[in-house]
Amino acid sequence: MRINSFASKAGLSLTLFLTACGGGGGGGGESSGGASSSGASGASVQAVTLPSVITAEEASRLAKQASFGPTPALIDRIVALKSASAWIDEQFTLSNSTYADIAAKPVAMDFCSTSGLTGTALSNCSRDNFSAMPMAMRFYSNAVNNDDQLRQRVAFALSQIVVASDLQVHTTAGLATFNQILLSNAFGNYRDILAQTTLNPFMGAYLDMADSNKSSPNENYARELMQLFSIGTVLLYQDGTPKLGADNAVIATYTGAEVKDVARALSGWTFARFSGATATDSKKLDFSASMVAVPARFDTGAKTFLGKTVPDGATQQQNVDAVVDAVFNHPNTAPFISKRLIQQLVIANPSPAYVRRVSTVFANNGAGVRGDMKAVIKAILTDVEARGSAATPGKVKEPVLMLTSLGRGMGFKSDGFAFYYRDAVLGQMPFRAPSVFNFYPYDFPLPLGDGQVSPVSKLMATSTTMARHNLVWDWTMYGEQTRSEFQSHADMENATGTQLAWADWETLAADTDKLIDRVDLVFLNGTMTSAQRGSLTSAITAVKSADPVQQAHKRAQTALYIVASSPQFQVDR
Numbered sequence: 001m002r003i004n005s006f007a008s009k010a011g012l013s014l015t016l017f018l019t020a021c022g023g024g025g026g027g028g029g030e031s032s033g034g035a036s037s038s039g040a041s042g043a044s045v046q047a048v049t050l051p052s053v054i055t056a057e058e059a060s061r062l063a064k065q066a067s068f069g070p071t072p073a074l075i076d077r078i079v080a081l082k083s084a085s086a087w088i089d090e091q092f093t094l095s096n097s098t099y100a101d102i103a104a105k106p107v108a109m110d111f112c113s114t115s116g117l118t119g120t121a122l123s124n125c126s127r128d129n130f131s132a133m134p135m136a137m138r139f140y141s142n143a144v145n146n147d148d149q150l151r152q153r154v155a156f157a158l159s160q161i162v163v164a165s166d167l168q169v170h171t172t173a174g175l176a177t178f179n180q181i182l183l184s185n186a187f188g189n190y191r192d193i194l195a196q197t198t199l200n201p202f203m204g205a206y207l208d209m210a211d212s213n214k215s216s217p218n219e220n221y222a223r224e225l226m227q228l229f230s231i232g233t234v235l236l237y238q239d240g241t242p243k244l245g246a247d248n249a250v251i252a253t254y255t256g257a258e259v260k261d262v263a264r265a266l267s268g269w270t271f272a273r274f275s276g277a278t279a280t281d282s283k284k285l286d287f288s289a290s291m292v293a294v295p296a297r298f299d300t301g302a303k304t305f306l307g308k309t310v311p312d313g314a315t316q317q318q319n320v321d322a323v324v325d326a327v328f329n330h331p332n333t334a335p336f337i338s339k340r341l342i343q344q345l346v347i348a349n350p351s352p353a354y355v356r357r358v359s360t361v362f363a364n365n366g367a368g369v370r371g372d373m374k375a376v377i378k379a380i381l382t383d384v385e386a387r388g389s390a391a392t393p394g395k396v397k398e399p400v401l402m403l404t405s406l407g408r409g410m411g412f413k414s415d416g417f418a419f420y421y422r423d424a425v426l427g428q429m430p431f432r433a434p435s436v437f438n439f440y441p442y443d444f445p446l447p448l449g450d451g452q453v454s455p456v457s458k459l460m461a462t463s464t465t466m467a468r469h470n471l472v473w474d475w476t477m478y479g480e481q482t483r484s485e486f487q488s489h490a491d492m493e494n495a496t497g498t499q500l501a502w503a504d505w506e507t508l509a510a511d512t513d514k515l516i517d518r519v520d521l522v523f524l525n526g527t528m529t530s531a532q533r534g535s536l537t538s539a540i541t542a543v544k545s546a547d548p549v550q551q552a553h554k555r556a557q558t559a560l561y562i563v564a565s566s567p568q569f570q571v572d573r
Contacts, residue, residue, distance in 0.1 A: 054083055058525075062084050068401065071408050112125035135179065140404065156400070162193065163433050166432050189373060194324050210269060214268060240359070310322045341376065402426070425467040512541060527568065540558055541555075
């Protein structure tokens, strides 16, 4: 049933699926704990012998970590390639998702208000050019429909590390230009991500680097570049554990004076303007082009930060390059970014040994290259802690991933509107983070978790937990093609609506065992216990109808509802 309060939760048929998840708040691995002064990591990870041929169950688990949700076709493809590594290599060759066409349509900030439009036409103009809606729909359409799943998933992870949000800056083309950087460089080099986002106008507007003047340099971007996008706030060993000083306290990575000097080094940049506009025109900003230098506003003096000195008289670009090189090459960046990516893709509580193995690859891919994203991603996804037993604790499924995993698992094809329509009540909206600190803190404590963290649990309020359940109820038990959110909207570009695949499920539901096999593999990566299977069988076979097609339809809906509303689906392990 659809619920409006937790008082009615007891009536949900098998929602808890017989058992709770036992620590399912997203904990996993060893708690990072402290490190000795020598930098020794915590408890070592027990060696795991990986099978020479990947099973369907392990393929489904890999798809949870490296895509927007398993599908039978994706599982079959991974199995056919025989290993996680081979599938990752194939994914490195794919790039059919893009925001470039949206980025290529910048308009002046007064475009709609000066166009003579009124009423609905004016509202639609604002929606299409100054909101996140077109980008969010494209994001979901790409995630549900396209094959370049790993590229998209890594770009989504990066967007929650290097954050710039539509909630503060309203330009659809600008939002697309910024996020195309992450999508294009997901398999590139992390230095390129830092360099390109530094001069990106959307980021420049979001964190106030645009129009920062030498007379009073804005420190916002300078601070967040270090604190969130690269080195963090305290010195780290390569396993991600903090270094301690003689007083047994953590050691800061940078000082206030260094923030000021980085801000000085990044002064003197402004927005590009459309042809014919003056350099002071605040309406004709071109968010599709990198920011441009304004030498008169640039502080030419010497600066010192992070052990590097930029000499007096160095050019603006030399100053930018010096800042990017300083943070990119800082010893902290490898463990700091590696751990964030592990937490986004695989596990909330990676062991220090796992972080060290990945950060070692970040520092050197084996060929002397630092920041090689392909090497880092492969190290994360093929590590023993990622590919070990499915009983290894993982993390709470993010709301966005719950949406896409449910839709992909059920066989949806979509223009993205149905997903956009739902994400706000779940607490996570792509491209619309509430602050530069993302939707949740990476160190959010797991309740009763004995020191473990569960970042996504920050979003698990009463209202969002009920919204998760109601989403599943609406898309399974009431998920008919006639549902309003699945319809095409004629006033939206490229609108096709959402198409469901009930005929396939009805065919499966003619055989209860085959139906359960499918939902177990796709939604639970084959972890259903015999007791759970027995209870699910009873619930399915209790659904009766004189019409065999209707009976199969309702049985499929029942199976999907029970499994997708269970804790086992909502915690990825």
